[in-house]
Amino acid sequence: MVLKVHNTLTGRKDDFVPRDAGRVAMYVCGPTVYNYIHVGNARCYLTFDMVRRYLAFRGYDVLYAQNFTDVDDKIINAAAEQGIDPTVLTATFIEAFLEDMAALGVAPPDIAPLATEHISDMLEMIESLIDKGIAYVVDGDVYYEVAKFPAYGRLSHRDLADLQAGARVDVDSRKKAAPDFALWKSAKPGEPNWDSPWGKGRPGWHIECSAMSLKYLGFSFDIHGGGLDLIFPHHENEIAQAEGATGESPFVRYWLHNGFVTMSGEKMAKSVGNVIRVRDALAEAGPMAIRMLFLGTHYRSPIDFNADKLAEAGRAYDRLNNLVGNIDRIAAALDDKITVLTGAGKERQLLDALRSAEAAFVAAMDDDFNAPDALGAMFTVTREVNTFIKDRTRFSLDEIDALDEAKATLTRLGDALGLSFTGFAGSADVNFKADVDAKIAARQAAKAAKDWDAADRIRNDLALLDVVIEDTPEGTKWRVKKDG
Secondary structure, three states, X not given: OOOEEXXXXXXXXXXXXXXXXOEEEEEEOOOEXXXXXXXXXXXXXXXXXXXXXXXXXOOOEEEEEEOEEOOOHXXXXXXXXXXXXXXXXXXXXXXXXXXXXXXXXXXXXXXXOEHXXXXXXXHHHHHHHHHXXXXXXXXXEEEEOHHHOOOOOOOOOOOHHHHHHHOOOOOOOOOOOOOOEEEEEEOOOOOOOEOOOOOOEEEOHHHHHHHHHHHHHOOOEEEEEEEHHHHHHHHHHHHHHHHHHHOOOOOEEEEEEEOOEEEOOEEOOOOOOOOOEHHHHHHHHOHHHHHHHHHOOOOOOOEEOOHHHHHHHHHHHHHHHHHHHHHHHHHHOHHHOOOOOOOOOHHHHHHHHHHHHHHHHHHHHHEOOOHHHHHHHHHHHHHHHHHHHOOOOOOOHHHHHHXXXXXXXXXXXXXXXXXXXXXXXXXXXOXXXXXHHHHHHHHHHHHHOOOHHHHHHHHHHHHHOOEEEEEEOOEEEEEEOOOO
């Protein structure tokens, strides 16, 4: 089956054909390091960690670059407010970002360039644009003349005439047209600056990613990723800069963008003040619950973040993780139990179900990284295995091998999504008591509704967790079954 990806440039799902057979060159816009990242920021990095992992699962050799913007108006302003040097501020929040990514289980990029270490590459690109008559200099500032790039607006599907007509009155009357954007900004007192042919100054934001991505990945690299809010103007301007400077097209083959994270329907953003820092979310729920929450919604769709959904995602992860623990406990108990040598063919049914589930997983992910459907295939594995082991104390050697394959399958598919399974942690799991209490409450509700099948299913689910329940006049009590 051919991998298809939704390409923002074409507006459709396109067959994925990389520039170099068997290899994928991928760039994702990194953070502007002036504060801690929040959950809305993290969705981008979790999304493209998933994309990167799945491409590796499909056999591609992936080269992944993700930059740090360490010079920017926000950085300069935040450093001034705190009375510290901008380099001290950026170093602090680069370290904080790396800590948060490690805690989320996001694999580090192969290349992590800093903007301030690539000023010469940016200057070279700006000079090329000036030489081609696409950029112009005004009092030490350099602007890109958007009208000189006829393809401008192709990514965001905007018309240049509409952009010019709809532009607000621009405070900088020196620009030839309102849509023109800064490539180089002349130095202001107290700001970081570098030498240039036009005087001391610093780069504009957009030129950073064009210069760094081309330096490390080459022209027409495969995937450029980021949030929806970067389509315009940032990614649109990246294309104009790169293609304008080189005279070639396309700068990037496939543009992928993840959807927003909202709270109560409003986009999560520092400017709004409705943010939840990643480290605070991690303290509340743990990394796998956060990842499961995002995997449960297609990466291009918006997702509303709240405590109830996060808790639900944690319980969904526990279902997968507990299965690994159940298989491990069965294997650990073999020394104390008689194991028949041959089975009755049930292991073949399980193996067939595993192969079908993995095929469904691949089909889902090949359809523009449809993680929700891929998770559905993984939960099929849990249902099949739970049915296989239900109420049994003896297994044939062939059946044990089939269970080992089930664990291997779940682990392999989990790795492709960034999910890691350690097995059931028992009462030491911080989410365990709340999970069991929720299941018991659901069972009581099912009994009250006389839905006996649902009540029995919940009891069986609890038994798989080694939870023994007892209905008493004072209510339902539970305990964890001790080994032996």
